[in-house]
Amino acid sequence: MQRSAARRRTRLLGAVCATAAGVALTLSGCGRDTGPTGPGTPTAPVARLGYADDLRIADAEQRLVTRCMAEHGFRFWERRGPSLEESRPVGYVQDDVDWARAHGYGSRIMAKGDRARLRDPNPAYRDSLSASRRSAYDTALDGGRSAPVLSTREPGGGTVRKQSGGCTAEAERALYGDPLTWFRTDTTAGNLRPLYVGKLLHDPEFTRAVRDWSRCMGRAGHPFADPGAARRATRDHAAEQSTAEEARTFAAEVTVAVADARCARAVSLRAVGERREAHYLGRLPADLLRTLARYDRLRRDALTRAEKVVPARA
Template identity: 50%
Template sequence: MLAVAAAAVVATGCSGTAASQDATRVPVGALQPLTDTEQLRVADAEQRLIKQCLNRHGFTYWEAERLSLEESRTLGYVADDVAWARKHGYGSRIAAKEDRARLNNPNLVYRKGLSEERRKAYDEAMDGGIDAQVITAEVPGGRTVNRQMGGCVAEAEKKLYGDTRAWFRADKISMNLQQLYVSDVMRDKQFTTALNAWSRCMRRVGHPYGNPGEARQAAKGQSVNSASAKTFAAERRLAVADATCARDASLRSIGTNRETHYLNKLRDKYGEAIDTSRRIQREALTRAQRIVGPRA
Protein backbone atom coordinates (compact mmCIF):
# COMPACT_ATOMS: atom_id res chain seq x y z
CA MET A 1 0.00 0.00 0.00
CA LEU A 2 2.95 2.37 0.49
CA ALA A 3 3.31 3.08 -3.21
CA VAL A 4 -0.44 3.48 -3.62
CA ALA A 5 -0.58 6.09 -0.87
CA ALA A 6 2.43 7.89 -2.25
CA ALA A 7 0.82 11.23 -2.99
CA ALA A 8 -0.22 11.86 0.56
CA VAL A 9 1.92 9.90 2.97
CA VAL A 10 4.89 7.66 2.50
CA ALA A 11 5.18 6.82 -0.86
CA THR A 12 3.82 4.15 -2.63
CA GLY A 13 -17.11 -9.10 -22.94
CA CYS A 14 -17.03 -9.87 -26.80
CA SER A 15 -15.84 -13.38 -27.03
CA GLY A 16 -14.13 -15.24 -24.20
CA THR A 17 -15.62 -17.26 -21.35
CA ALA A 18 -16.14 -15.43 -18.10
CA ALA A 19 -12.94 -15.20 -16.06
CA SER A 20 -14.94 -15.91 -12.93
CA GLN A 21 -15.19 -19.48 -14.20
CA ASP A 22 -11.38 -19.77 -14.18
CA ALA A 23 -10.28 -22.62 -11.96
CA THR A 24 -7.35 -20.58 -10.65
CA ARG A 25 -8.31 -19.27 -7.23
CA VAL A 26 -6.06 -17.60 -4.71
CA PRO A 27 -6.73 -18.05 -1.01
CA VAL A 28 -7.50 -14.71 0.63
CA GLY A 29 -5.10 -15.49 3.54
CA ALA A 30 -1.94 -13.36 3.51
CA LEU A 31 -2.57 -11.61 0.22
CA GLN A 32 -0.29 -8.73 -0.65
CA PRO A 33 -0.98 -5.97 -3.18
CA LEU A 34 0.72 -6.41 -6.55
CA THR A 35 4.21 -5.07 -6.99
CA ASP A 36 4.96 -2.47 -9.65
CA THR A 37 6.32 -5.22 -11.90
CA GLU A 38 3.18 -7.32 -11.47
CA GLN A 39 0.87 -4.38 -12.12
CA LEU A 40 2.72 -3.68 -15.36
CA ARG A 41 2.20 -7.29 -16.45
CA VAL A 42 -1.56 -6.93 -15.96
CA ALA A 43 -1.63 -3.57 -17.77
CA ASP A 44 0.31 -5.02 -20.70
CA ALA A 45 -2.08 -7.97 -20.91
CA GLU A 46 -5.03 -5.59 -20.99
CA GLN A 47 -3.46 -3.74 -23.91
CA ARG A 48 -2.94 -7.02 -25.76
CA LEU A 49 -6.55 -8.07 -25.22
CA ILE A 50 -7.87 -4.69 -26.40
CA LYS A 51 -5.76 -5.00 -29.54
CA GLN A 52 -7.03 -8.50 -30.28
CA CYS A 53 -10.64 -7.41 -29.78
CA LEU A 54 -10.33 -4.33 -32.01
CA ASN A 55 -8.61 -6.39 -34.68
CA ARG A 56 -11.62 -8.71 -34.70
CA HIS A 57 -13.80 -5.65 -35.30
CA GLY A 58 -11.68 -4.71 -38.30
CA PHE A 59 -9.62 -1.94 -36.71
CA THR A 60 -5.89 -1.46 -36.17
CA TYR A 61 -4.59 -0.84 -32.67
CA TRP A 62 -1.11 -0.18 -31.33
CA GLU A 63 -0.35 -1.28 -27.80
CA ALA A 64 0.90 1.46 -25.48
CA GLU A 65 4.62 2.08 -25.55
CA ARG A 66 6.32 -0.05 -22.92
CA LEU A 67 8.89 1.61 -20.71
CA SER A 68 11.53 -0.63 -19.17
CA LEU A 69 11.01 -1.96 -15.64
CA GLU A 70 13.62 0.49 -14.40
CA GLU A 71 11.86 3.42 -16.04
CA SER A 72 8.43 2.30 -14.81
CA ARG A 73 9.25 2.40 -11.13
CA THR A 74 6.73 4.06 -8.81
CA LEU A 75 8.79 6.37 -6.62
CA GLY A 76 6.26 6.95 -3.88
CA TYR A 77 6.48 9.76 -1.35
CA VAL A 78 9.66 8.24 0.06
CA ALA A 79 12.28 7.31 -2.54
CA ASP A 80 15.33 5.63 -1.01
CA ASP A 81 17.02 3.93 -3.97
CA VAL A 82 20.24 5.93 -4.21
CA ALA A 83 21.46 4.22 -7.39
CA TRP A 84 18.19 4.95 -9.22
CA ALA A 85 18.25 8.57 -8.04
CA ARG A 86 21.85 8.96 -9.21
CA LYS A 87 20.81 7.85 -12.70
CA HIS A 88 17.28 9.25 -13.05
CA GLY A 89 16.91 11.93 -10.38
CA TYR A 90 13.18 12.18 -9.73
CA GLY A 91 12.35 10.82 -13.17
CA SER A 92 11.78 14.09 -15.04
CA ARG A 93 13.28 12.75 -18.25
CA ILE A 94 11.22 9.58 -17.98
CA ALA A 95 8.08 11.70 -17.54
CA ALA A 96 9.05 13.74 -20.59
CA LYS A 97 9.47 10.50 -22.55
CA GLU A 98 5.99 9.41 -21.49
CA ASP A 99 4.56 12.78 -22.51
CA ARG A 100 6.11 12.46 -25.97
CA ALA A 101 4.67 8.97 -26.33
CA ARG A 102 1.19 10.24 -25.46
CA LEU A 103 1.44 13.12 -27.90
CA ASN A 104 2.62 10.79 -30.65
CA ASN A 105 0.18 8.00 -29.89
CA PRO A 106 -0.44 6.29 -33.25
CA ASN A 107 -3.96 5.34 -32.17
CA LEU A 108 -4.97 9.03 -32.05
CA VAL A 109 -3.61 9.59 -35.54
CA TYR A 110 -5.35 6.46 -36.78
CA ARG A 111 -8.71 7.40 -35.28
CA LYS A 112 -8.48 10.93 -36.63
CA GLY A 113 -7.91 9.56 -40.13
CA LEU A 114 -11.10 7.47 -40.10
CA SER A 115 -14.29 8.62 -41.76
CA GLU A 116 -17.00 9.93 -39.44
CA GLU A 117 -18.93 6.67 -39.74
CA ARG A 118 -15.88 4.51 -39.11
CA ARG A 119 -14.79 6.73 -36.22
CA LYS A 120 -18.15 6.19 -34.52
CA ALA A 121 -17.82 2.44 -35.07
CA TYR A 122 -14.29 2.55 -33.66
CA ASP A 123 -15.45 4.35 -30.51
CA GLU A 124 -18.26 1.88 -29.99
CA ALA A 125 -15.91 -1.04 -30.47
CA MET A 126 -13.37 0.48 -28.10
CA ASP A 127 -15.53 1.33 -25.09
CA GLY A 128 -19.17 0.94 -26.08
CA GLY A 129 -19.61 4.60 -26.98
CA ILE A 130 -22.06 6.92 -25.24
CA ASP A 131 -24.62 4.15 -24.75
CA ALA A 132 -22.31 1.89 -22.73
CA GLN A 133 -23.64 0.69 -19.39
CA VAL A 134 -22.54 2.56 -16.26
CA ILE A 135 -21.21 0.83 -13.17
CA THR A 136 -20.98 2.56 -9.80
CA ALA A 137 -19.19 2.25 -6.50
CA GLU A 138 -19.69 4.13 -3.25
CA VAL A 139 -16.30 4.97 -1.79
CA PRO A 140 -15.22 6.09 1.70
CA GLY A 141 -16.43 9.60 2.37
CA GLY A 142 -19.81 9.00 0.78
CA ARG A 143 -18.85 9.82 -2.81
CA THR A 144 -20.16 7.72 -5.67
CA VAL A 145 -17.77 6.90 -8.50
CA ASN A 146 -19.25 6.10 -11.91
CA ARG A 147 -17.69 4.55 -14.97
CA GLN A 148 -18.95 3.56 -18.39
CA MET A 149 -18.17 -0.05 -19.17
CA GLY A 150 -18.42 -1.46 -22.68
CA GLY A 151 -16.68 -2.54 -25.85
CA CYS A 152 -13.20 -4.02 -26.05
CA VAL A 153 -12.10 -2.33 -22.83
CA ALA A 154 -14.88 -4.11 -20.95
CA GLU A 155 -14.04 -7.40 -22.65
CA ALA A 156 -10.38 -7.12 -21.71
CA GLU A 157 -11.17 -6.32 -18.10
CA LYS A 158 -13.70 -9.13 -17.87
CA LYS A 159 -11.14 -11.63 -19.15
CA LEU A 160 -8.62 -10.42 -16.60
CA TYR A 161 -10.72 -9.60 -13.54
CA GLY A 162 -13.80 -11.77 -13.97
CA ASP A 163 -16.65 -10.06 -12.16
CA THR A 164 -15.90 -6.49 -13.25
CA ARG A 165 -18.55 -4.98 -10.99
CA ALA A 166 -17.06 -6.66 -7.93
CA TRP A 167 -13.58 -5.65 -9.06
CA PHE A 168 -14.56 -2.03 -9.69
CA ARG A 169 -16.27 -1.69 -6.32
CA ALA A 170 -13.49 -3.33 -4.28
CA ASP A 171 -10.73 -1.52 -6.15
CA LYS A 172 -12.30 1.92 -5.76
CA ILE A 173 -12.96 1.39 -2.06
CA SER A 174 -9.39 0.19 -1.46
CA MET A 175 -7.88 3.04 -3.46
CA ASN A 176 -9.84 5.64 -1.51
CA LEU A 177 -9.01 4.45 1.99
CA GLN A 178 -5.99 6.76 2.14
CA GLN A 179 -8.12 9.75 3.09
CA LEU A 180 -9.20 7.89 6.23
CA TYR A 181 -5.71 7.27 7.62
CA VAL A 182 -3.28 9.69 5.93
CA SER A 183 -3.64 12.34 8.64
CA ASP A 184 -3.06 9.69 11.34
CA VAL A 185 0.19 8.61 9.71
CA MET A 186 1.36 12.20 9.30
CA ARG A 187 0.77 12.82 13.02
CA ASP A 188 2.20 9.50 14.18
CA LYS A 189 5.15 10.00 16.54
CA GLN A 190 7.33 7.31 14.98
CA PHE A 191 6.78 8.72 11.51
CA THR A 192 7.28 12.37 12.50
CA THR A 193 10.49 11.44 14.34
CA ALA A 194 11.84 9.76 11.21
CA LEU A 195 10.67 12.66 9.04
CA ASN A 196 12.46 15.15 11.30
CA ALA A 197 15.61 13.06 11.08
CA TRP A 198 15.32 13.13 7.27
CA SER A 199 14.89 16.92 7.32
CA ARG A 200 17.93 17.45 9.58
CA CYS A 201 19.99 15.23 7.30
CA MET A 202 18.90 17.24 4.25
CA ARG A 203 19.74 20.56 5.92
CA ARG A 204 23.23 19.30 6.72
CA VAL A 205 23.89 18.84 3.00
CA GLY A 206 22.40 22.17 2.00
CA HIS A 207 18.78 21.28 1.18
CA PRO A 208 16.42 22.95 3.71
CA TYR A 209 13.24 21.00 3.04
CA GLY A 210 10.72 19.81 5.60
CA ASN A 211 9.61 16.67 3.76
CA PRO A 212 10.31 14.71 0.57
CA GLY A 213 7.34 16.29 -1.19
CA GLU A 214 8.88 19.74 -0.86
CA ALA A 215 12.20 18.53 -2.25
CA ARG A 216 10.56 16.86 -5.20
CA GLN A 217 8.38 19.87 -5.94
CA ALA A 218 11.45 22.10 -5.97
CA ALA A 219 13.13 19.81 -8.49
CA LYS A 220 9.99 19.66 -10.59
CA GLY A 221 9.76 23.43 -10.69
CA GLN A 222 13.30 23.65 -11.99
CA SER A 223 12.78 20.96 -14.65
CA VAL A 224 9.64 22.70 -15.92
CA ASN A 225 11.64 25.87 -16.54
CA SER A 226 14.63 24.14 -18.09
CA ALA A 227 15.45 20.74 -19.54
CA SER A 228 19.17 21.49 -19.69
CA ALA A 229 21.89 19.07 -18.64
CA LYS A 230 22.77 21.44 -15.79
CA THR A 231 19.20 21.39 -14.45
CA PHE A 232 19.04 17.59 -14.68
CA ALA A 233 22.37 17.29 -12.84
CA ALA A 234 20.95 19.46 -10.03
CA GLU A 235 17.83 17.28 -9.94
CA ARG A 236 19.96 14.16 -9.59
CA ARG A 237 22.04 15.66 -6.77
CA LEU A 238 18.92 16.60 -4.84
CA ALA A 239 17.32 13.19 -5.44
CA VAL A 240 20.48 11.41 -4.25
CA ALA A 241 20.55 13.48 -1.07
CA ASP A 242 16.83 12.78 -0.56
CA ALA A 243 17.27 9.02 -1.01
CA THR A 244 20.40 8.90 1.16
CA CYS A 245 18.71 10.76 4.01
CA ALA A 246 15.60 8.58 3.68
CA ARG A 247 17.77 5.51 4.12
CA ASP A 248 19.65 7.00 7.06
CA ALA A 249 16.35 7.85 8.76
CA SER A 250 14.67 4.52 7.83
CA LEU A 251 11.82 6.69 6.60
CA ARG A 252 10.38 4.17 4.15
CA SER A 253 10.29 1.19 6.51
CA ILE A 254 8.84 3.27 9.35
CA GLY A 255 6.29 4.84 7.04
CA THR A 256 5.25 1.46 5.70
CA ASN A 257 4.91 0.08 9.22
CA ARG A 258 2.75 2.97 10.41
CA GLU A 259 0.61 2.93 7.29
CA THR A 260 -0.06 -0.78 7.77
CA HIS A 261 -0.92 -0.14 11.41
CA TYR A 262 -3.59 2.45 10.58
CA LEU A 263 -4.90 0.58 7.57
CA ASN A 264 -5.45 -2.50 9.74
CA LYS A 265 -7.65 -0.40 12.01
CA LEU A 266 -10.05 -0.04 9.08
CA ARG A 267 -10.35 -3.77 8.46
CA ASP A 268 -13.51 -4.27 10.48
CA LYS A 269 -15.38 -2.07 8.01
CA TYR A 270 -13.34 -2.40 4.83
CA GLY A 271 -11.43 -5.66 5.18
CA GLU A 272 -13.70 -7.53 2.78
CA ALA A 273 -13.13 -4.93 0.06
CA ILE A 274 -9.36 -4.94 0.63
CA ASP A 275 -9.17 -8.73 0.44
CA THR A 276 -11.48 -8.92 -2.56
CA SER A 277 -9.38 -6.35 -4.41
CA ARG A 278 -6.14 -8.18 -3.70
CA ARG A 279 -7.60 -11.59 -4.56
CA ILE A 280 -8.93 -10.37 -7.90
CA GLN A 281 -5.61 -8.64 -8.62
CA ARG A 282 -3.78 -11.92 -8.02
CA GLU A 283 -6.16 -13.83 -10.26
CA ALA A 284 -5.75 -11.18 -12.96
CA LEU A 285 -1.97 -11.54 -12.70
CA THR A 286 -2.22 -15.29 -13.21
CA ARG A 287 -4.26 -14.74 -16.37
CA ALA A 288 -1.96 -11.95 -17.55
CA GLN A 289 1.02 -14.27 -17.29
CA ARG A 290 -0.59 -16.48 -19.93
CA ILE A 291 -1.06 -13.54 -22.28
CA VAL A 292 2.14 -11.48 -22.20
CA GLY A 293 5.70 -11.90 -21.04
CA PRO A 294 7.42 -9.73 -18.43
CA ARG A 295 9.06 -6.45 -19.30
CA ALA A 296 12.82 -6.34 -19.49
Protein backbone atom coordinates (compact mmCIF):
# COMPACT_ATOMS: atom_id res chain seq x y z
CA MET A 1 0.00 0.00 0.00
CA GLN A 2 1.66 3.19 -1.21
CA ARG A 3 0.56 6.40 0.49
CA SER A 4 0.28 9.40 -1.81
CA ALA A 5 1.63 12.85 -0.97
CA ALA A 6 -1.93 14.10 -0.53
CA ARG A 7 -2.69 11.31 1.92
CA ARG A 8 0.48 12.00 3.89
CA ARG A 9 -0.48 15.66 4.17
CA THR A 10 -3.99 14.69 5.27
CA ARG A 11 -2.53 12.46 7.96
CA LEU A 12 -0.33 15.26 9.23
CA LEU A 13 -3.04 17.89 9.15
CA GLY A 14 -5.82 15.75 10.52
CA ALA A 15 -6.85 15.25 14.10
CA VAL A 16 -5.13 12.63 16.22
CA CYS A 17 -6.65 9.19 16.59
CA ALA A 18 -8.15 10.06 19.89
CA THR A 19 -10.89 12.23 18.49
CA ALA A 20 -14.52 11.43 18.80
CA ALA A 21 -14.53 11.08 15.03
CA GLY A 22 -12.49 7.91 15.46
CA VAL A 23 -15.34 5.71 16.61
CA ALA A 24 -14.20 2.12 16.25
CA LEU A 25 -15.41 -1.31 17.23
CA THR A 26 -12.94 -1.35 20.10
CA LEU A 27 -13.26 -0.96 23.82
CA SER A 28 -10.83 1.87 24.38
CA GLY A 29 -11.92 3.96 21.42
CA CYS A 30 -8.65 5.07 19.87
CA GLY A 31 -7.42 2.94 17.02
CA ARG A 32 -3.78 3.42 17.92
CA ASP A 33 -4.13 2.61 21.62
CA THR A 34 -3.35 -1.05 21.42
CA GLY A 35 -4.71 -2.51 24.57
CA PRO A 36 -6.75 -2.12 27.73
CA THR A 37 -5.74 0.44 30.29
CA GLY A 38 -7.01 -1.29 33.40
CA PRO A 39 -4.92 -3.05 36.05
CA GLY A 40 -3.38 -6.36 35.18
CA THR A 41 -2.58 -5.51 31.57
CA PRO A 42 0.12 -8.06 30.74
CA THR A 43 2.15 -5.93 28.35
CA ALA A 44 2.36 -2.54 30.01
CA PRO A 45 5.76 -2.10 31.69
CA VAL A 46 5.33 1.59 30.91
CA ALA A 47 2.07 3.37 31.77
CA ARG A 48 -0.19 3.77 28.77
CA LEU A 49 -0.78 7.29 27.60
CA GLY A 50 -4.21 8.87 27.64
CA TYR A 51 -5.93 10.83 24.92
CA ALA A 52 -4.73 14.14 26.39
CA ASP A 53 -1.17 12.89 25.97
CA ASP A 54 -1.89 11.81 22.39
CA LEU A 55 -3.23 15.27 21.68
CA ARG A 56 -0.13 16.94 23.08
CA ILE A 57 2.15 14.80 20.93
CA ALA A 58 0.07 15.66 17.86
CA ASP A 59 0.21 19.36 18.74
CA ALA A 60 3.98 19.12 19.12
CA GLU A 61 4.28 17.47 15.70
CA GLN A 62 2.29 20.30 14.18
CA ARG A 63 4.46 22.91 15.88
CA LEU A 64 7.68 21.24 14.76
CA VAL A 65 6.47 21.05 11.16
CA THR A 66 5.46 24.72 11.25
CA ARG A 67 8.90 25.75 12.48
CA CYS A 68 10.62 23.55 9.92
CA MET A 69 8.53 24.88 7.04
CA ALA A 70 9.30 28.45 8.09
CA GLU A 71 12.99 27.62 7.91
CA HIS A 72 12.40 26.55 4.29
CA GLY A 73 10.61 29.82 3.54
CA PHE A 74 7.01 28.56 3.59
CA ARG A 75 3.99 29.30 5.71
CA PHE A 76 2.25 26.45 7.45
CA TRP A 77 -0.88 26.68 9.57
CA GLU A 78 -1.16 24.32 12.50
CA ARG A 79 -4.29 22.22 12.73
CA ARG A 80 -5.29 22.28 16.36
CA GLY A 81 -8.18 19.90 15.92
CA PRO A 82 -10.89 19.39 18.57
CA SER A 83 -10.72 20.65 22.14
CA LEU A 84 -9.52 18.37 24.91
CA GLU A 85 -13.08 17.44 25.89
CA GLU A 86 -14.08 16.89 22.28
CA SER A 87 -11.04 14.67 21.74
CA ARG A 88 -12.22 12.11 24.25
CA PRO A 89 -12.26 8.71 22.50
CA VAL A 90 -15.65 7.18 21.79
CA GLY A 91 -15.11 3.43 21.88
CA TYR A 92 -17.41 0.45 21.53
CA VAL A 93 -18.22 0.92 25.23
CA GLN A 94 -19.12 4.50 26.08
CA ASP A 95 -19.98 4.84 29.77
CA ASP A 96 -19.43 8.55 30.47
CA VAL A 97 -22.96 9.80 31.09
CA ASP A 98 -22.04 13.48 31.35
CA TRP A 99 -20.10 13.38 28.06
CA ALA A 100 -22.98 11.59 26.36
CA ARG A 101 -25.42 14.19 27.66
CA ALA A 102 -23.31 16.97 26.15
CA HIS A 103 -22.14 15.30 22.94
CA GLY A 104 -24.22 12.20 22.28
CA TYR A 105 -21.95 9.94 20.26
CA GLY A 106 -19.96 12.88 18.92
CA SER A 107 -21.80 13.61 15.67
CA ARG A 108 -21.48 17.37 16.09
CA ILE A 109 -17.79 16.99 16.89
CA MET A 110 -17.32 15.00 13.69
CA ALA A 111 -19.18 17.65 11.71
CA LYS A 112 -17.05 20.36 13.29
CA GLY A 113 -13.92 18.47 12.29
CA ASP A 114 -15.18 18.13 8.72
CA ARG A 115 -15.81 21.87 8.54
CA ALA A 116 -12.34 22.59 9.91
CA ARG A 117 -10.74 20.38 7.27
CA LEU A 118 -12.66 22.17 4.53
CA ARG A 119 -11.42 25.52 5.87
CA ASP A 120 -7.81 24.36 6.20
CA PRO A 121 -5.72 27.15 4.62
CA ASN A 122 -2.74 24.94 3.78
CA PRO A 123 -4.05 23.44 0.49
CA ALA A 124 -5.14 26.87 -0.75
CA TYR A 125 -1.76 28.31 0.15
CA ARG A 126 0.02 25.52 -1.71
CA ASP A 127 -2.20 26.02 -4.75
CA SER A 128 -1.39 29.72 -4.78
CA LEU A 129 2.30 29.01 -5.32
CA SER A 130 3.98 28.79 -8.69
CA ALA A 131 4.70 25.32 -10.08
CA SER A 132 8.33 25.46 -9.01
CA ARG A 133 7.43 26.72 -5.54
CA ARG A 134 4.74 24.02 -5.18
CA SER A 135 7.38 21.42 -5.92
CA ALA A 136 9.69 23.00 -3.37
CA TYR A 137 6.83 23.12 -0.86
CA ASP A 138 6.13 19.40 -1.31
CA THR A 139 9.80 18.57 -0.94
CA ALA A 140 10.04 20.67 2.21
CA LEU A 141 6.89 19.19 3.72
CA ASP A 142 7.32 15.48 3.05
CA GLY A 143 10.27 15.00 0.75
CA GLY A 144 8.29 15.09 -2.47
CA ARG A 145 8.59 12.33 -5.06
CA SER A 146 12.21 11.60 -4.16
CA ALA A 147 11.54 10.92 -0.47
CA PRO A 148 12.75 7.57 0.90
CA VAL A 149 10.10 4.85 1.09
CA LEU A 150 9.73 3.02 4.39
CA SER A 151 8.33 -0.49 4.30
CA THR A 152 7.08 -2.94 6.90
CA ARG A 153 4.80 -5.95 7.27
CA GLU A 154 1.47 -5.85 9.07
CA PRO A 155 0.91 -8.52 11.76
CA GLY A 156 -1.89 -10.09 9.71
CA GLY A 157 0.05 -10.05 6.44
CA GLY A 158 0.47 -7.49 3.74
CA THR A 159 3.07 -4.81 3.26
CA VAL A 160 2.65 -1.17 4.22
CA ARG A 161 4.80 1.52 2.64
CA LYS A 162 5.17 5.18 3.42
CA GLN A 163 7.30 7.89 1.93
CA SER A 164 9.21 9.66 4.67
CA GLY A 165 11.02 12.92 4.17
CA GLY A 166 11.02 16.64 4.66
CA CYS A 167 9.62 18.38 7.71
CA THR A 168 7.20 15.55 8.40
CA ALA A 169 10.05 13.10 8.87
CA GLU A 170 12.05 15.65 10.85
CA ALA A 171 9.15 16.16 13.26
CA GLU A 172 8.72 12.40 13.72
CA ARG A 173 12.45 12.00 14.26
CA ALA A 174 12.44 14.76 16.88
CA LEU A 175 9.61 13.05 18.77
CA TYR A 176 10.13 9.33 18.20
CA GLY A 177 13.72 8.88 17.10
CA ASP A 178 14.51 6.77 14.05
CA PRO A 179 11.56 7.10 11.58
CA LEU A 180 11.84 3.51 10.33
CA THR A 181 11.77 2.06 13.86
CA TRP A 182 8.75 4.20 14.70
CA PHE A 183 6.94 3.35 11.45
CA ARG A 184 7.42 -0.38 11.94
CA THR A 185 6.45 -0.26 15.61
CA ASP A 186 3.46 2.00 15.05
CA THR A 187 2.19 -0.13 12.14
CA THR A 188 2.42 -3.33 14.16
CA ALA A 189 0.82 -1.83 17.27
CA GLY A 190 -1.97 -0.25 15.27
CA ASN A 191 -2.92 -3.54 13.61
CA LEU A 192 -3.03 -5.98 16.51
CA ARG A 193 -6.75 -5.88 17.23
CA PRO A 194 -7.81 -7.83 14.13
CA LEU A 195 -5.81 -10.73 15.54
CA TYR A 196 -8.05 -11.08 18.59
CA VAL A 197 -11.08 -8.78 18.47
CA GLY A 198 -13.25 -11.50 16.90
CA LYS A 199 -12.52 -13.77 19.83
CA LEU A 200 -13.27 -10.94 22.25
CA LEU A 201 -16.64 -10.14 20.71
CA HIS A 202 -17.62 -13.82 21.00
CA ASP A 203 -16.16 -14.30 24.47
CA PRO A 204 -18.84 -15.83 26.76
CA GLU A 205 -18.23 -13.43 29.64
CA PHE A 206 -18.23 -10.38 27.39
CA THR A 207 -21.29 -11.46 25.39
CA ARG A 208 -23.12 -12.12 28.66
CA ALA A 209 -22.38 -8.56 29.76
CA VAL A 210 -23.59 -7.27 26.37
CA ARG A 211 -26.85 -9.21 26.82
CA ASP A 212 -27.25 -7.60 30.25
CA TRP A 213 -26.64 -4.21 28.62
CA SER A 214 -29.25 -5.01 25.95
CA ARG A 215 -31.86 -5.93 28.55
CA CYS A 216 -31.14 -2.68 30.39
CA MET A 217 -31.55 -0.71 27.17
CA GLY A 218 -34.83 -2.51 26.42
CA ARG A 219 -36.20 -1.49 29.80
CA ALA A 220 -35.23 2.09 28.96
CA GLY A 221 -37.20 1.92 25.72
CA HIS A 222 -34.24 1.36 23.37
CA PRO A 223 -34.28 -2.26 22.13
CA PHE A 224 -30.79 -2.73 20.72
CA ALA A 225 -28.74 -5.92 20.66
CA ASP A 226 -25.39 -4.25 21.32
CA PRO A 227 -23.74 -0.83 21.59
CA GLY A 228 -22.81 -0.84 17.92
CA ALA A 229 -26.46 -1.22 16.91
CA ALA A 230 -27.48 1.64 19.19
CA ARG A 231 -24.89 3.92 17.67
CA ARG A 232 -25.74 2.99 14.09
CA ALA A 233 -29.40 3.75 14.71
CA THR A 234 -28.59 7.37 15.58
CA ARG A 235 -26.99 7.83 12.16
CA ASP A 236 -30.08 6.76 10.23
CA HIS A 237 -31.05 10.13 8.81
CA ALA A 238 -30.60 12.18 5.68
CA ALA A 239 -27.10 13.41 4.98
CA GLU A 240 -28.37 16.96 4.43
CA GLN A 241 -30.59 18.33 7.19
CA SER A 242 -32.13 21.66 8.03
CA THR A 243 -31.17 23.30 11.31
CA ALA A 244 -34.40 22.10 12.91
CA GLU A 245 -33.93 18.55 11.60
CA GLU A 246 -30.34 18.43 12.87
CA ALA A 247 -31.48 19.60 16.30
CA ARG A 248 -34.08 16.82 16.45
CA THR A 249 -31.69 14.10 15.32
CA PHE A 250 -29.04 15.29 17.77
CA ALA A 251 -31.56 15.26 20.62
CA ALA A 252 -32.48 11.67 19.69
CA GLU A 253 -28.78 10.77 19.54
CA VAL A 254 -28.21 12.20 23.02
CA THR A 255 -31.17 10.28 24.43
CA VAL A 256 -29.83 6.96 23.14
CA ALA A 257 -26.21 7.76 24.07
CA VAL A 258 -27.14 8.66 27.66
CA ALA A 259 -29.14 5.44 28.06
CA ASP A 260 -26.24 3.52 26.52
CA ALA A 261 -23.75 5.02 28.97
CA ARG A 262 -26.02 4.41 31.96
CA CYS A 263 -26.59 0.78 31.02
CA ALA A 264 -22.88 0.25 30.34
CA ARG A 265 -22.16 1.50 33.85
CA ALA A 266 -24.96 -0.57 35.38
CA VAL A 267 -23.60 -3.85 34.00
CA SER A 268 -19.87 -2.91 34.25
CA LEU A 269 -19.49 -3.50 30.52
CA ARG A 270 -16.20 -1.62 30.23
CA ALA A 271 -14.59 -3.47 33.15
CA VAL A 272 -15.62 -6.84 31.75
CA GLY A 273 -14.48 -5.90 28.26
CA GLU A 274 -11.12 -4.59 29.38
CA ARG A 275 -10.48 -7.68 31.47
CA ARG A 276 -11.30 -10.02 28.59
CA GLU A 277 -9.36 -7.86 26.13
CA ALA A 278 -6.32 -8.14 28.39
CA HIS A 279 -6.81 -11.91 28.39
CA TYR A 280 -6.68 -12.18 24.59
CA LEU A 281 -4.06 -9.50 24.18
CA GLY A 282 -1.76 -11.36 26.55
CA ARG A 283 -1.99 -14.48 24.39
CA LEU A 284 -0.59 -12.85 21.29
CA PRO A 285 2.84 -14.08 20.15
CA ALA A 286 5.74 -12.91 22.29
CA ASP A 287 7.34 -10.92 19.49
CA LEU A 288 4.18 -8.85 19.07
CA LEU A 289 3.97 -8.20 22.79
CA ARG A 290 7.59 -7.02 22.76
CA THR A 291 6.73 -4.66 19.92
CA LEU A 292 3.76 -3.37 21.89
CA ALA A 293 5.99 -2.67 24.88
CA ARG A 294 8.43 -0.86 22.58
CA TYR A 295 5.53 1.16 21.18
CA ASP A 296 4.55 2.27 24.69
CA ARG A 297 8.12 3.33 25.46
CA LEU A 298 8.46 5.29 22.21
CA ARG A 299 5.23 7.14 22.86
CA ARG A 300 6.23 7.88 26.44
CA ASP A 301 9.54 9.29 25.18
CA ALA A 302 7.65 11.30 22.55
CA LEU A 303 5.45 12.81 25.26
CA THR A 304 8.51 13.84 27.26
CA ARG A 305 9.86 15.63 24.18
CA ALA A 306 6.47 17.11 23.29
CA GLU A 307 6.24 18.66 26.75
CA LYS A 308 9.21 20.84 25.80
CA VAL A 309 7.53 22.00 22.60
CA VAL A 310 3.89 22.77 23.40
CA PRO A 311 1.78 23.20 26.54
CA ALA A 312 -0.93 20.75 27.50
CA ARG A 313 -4.44 21.48 26.28
CA ALA A 314 -6.62 23.17 28.88
